[in-house]
Amino acid sequence: MQNVRLLAEAFDPAAELATFTAAHxxxxxIVSFLGQVRAEGDVEALELxxxxxxxxxxxxxxxxxxxxxxxxxxxxxxxRHGAMGPGDPIVLVAAASRHRRDAFAAADFAMDHLKSESxxxxxxxxxxxxHWIEPRAEDHSDKARWG
Amino acid sequence: MSAKLVFLGRLEDVAGTPDLDVEPGPLExxxxxxxxxxxxxxxxxxxxxxxxxxxxNDPGGIVLADGDELAFLPPVSGG
Numbered sequence: 001m002q003n004v005r006l007l008a009e010a011f012d013p014a015a016e017l018a019t020f021t022a023a024h025x026x027x028x029x030i031v032s033f034l035g036q037v038r039a040e041g042d043v044e045a046l047e048l049x050x051x052x053x054x055x056x057x058x059x060x061x062x063x064x065x066x067x068x069x070x071x072x073x074x075x076x077x078x079x080r081h082g083a084m085g086p087g088d089p090i091v092l093v094a095a096a097s098r099h100r101r102d103a104f105a106a107a108d109f110a111m112d113h114l115k116s117e118s119x120x121x122x123x124x125x126x127x128x129x130x131h132w133i134e135p136r137a138e139d140h141s142d143k144a145r146w147g
Numbered sequence: 148m149s150a151k152l153v154f155l156g157r158l159e160d161v162a163g164t165p166d167l168d169v170e171p172g173p174l175e176x177x178x179x180x181x182x183x184x185x186x187x188x189x190x191x192x193x194x195x196x197x198x199x200x201x202x203x204n205d206p207g208g209i210v211l212a213d214g215d216e217l218a219f220l221p222p223v224s225g226g
Binding site for chain 2: 048049051053054057079114115116117118119120121122123132133134135136139
């Protein structure tokens with residue numbers, strides 16, 4: 001029911017969502033969120049690093065917690081690591097449920113925790129070279145909403 | 148006989164390497180043998196420690212055994 005993957009290569013969000021939707025014909029609603037690399041300023045590339053022993057297990061625990069909190073038919077989390085360019089998909093979250101509110105809440109919850117709690121470190125490449133991105137205060141206040 | 152230190156995120160740049168094989172033993176003794184500038188960063192208030200993939204709530208008094216992997220995890224910035 002929970003499909004959680006950490007990928008080194010690019011993925012096709014539309015194809016992922018089509019497969020997920022087809023697998024859950026009994027769901028009354030499917031909510032999805034796609035995060036992509038912003039095309040802005042002088043950023044040439046973005047790299048997400050992970051830590052093998054902890055990143056995917058942490059994402060699986062997050063999916064299990066979402067499934068415990070809301071009545072879901074299915075939950076999909078696909079997350080990239082490695083180097084990406086502007087416009088590349090980074091993360092896709094989709095939640096399927098009988099009624100829409102559970103799906104909205106579960107997808108929102110999963111994204112807030114992926115941003116603030118999952119074991120990823122981000123750096124950007126500009127003409128000046130690579131530099132690490134510090135966490136945003138908003139990411140922590142977003143997570144705090146969930147208690 | 149060796150244990151491994153793993154440096155995540157910007158700590159990799161500070162260390163100049165993603166990981167380092169060290170002699171097993173007390174963490175304090177290991178840190179004392181590192182570049183002091185790196186040791187200070189590794190002991191930063193916001194750096195979490197994980198031993199063999201498990202987050203440590205109280206990193207005090209760690210003694211690394213042969214084959215142990217100790218990761219230093221700075222604040223995350225993902226998604």
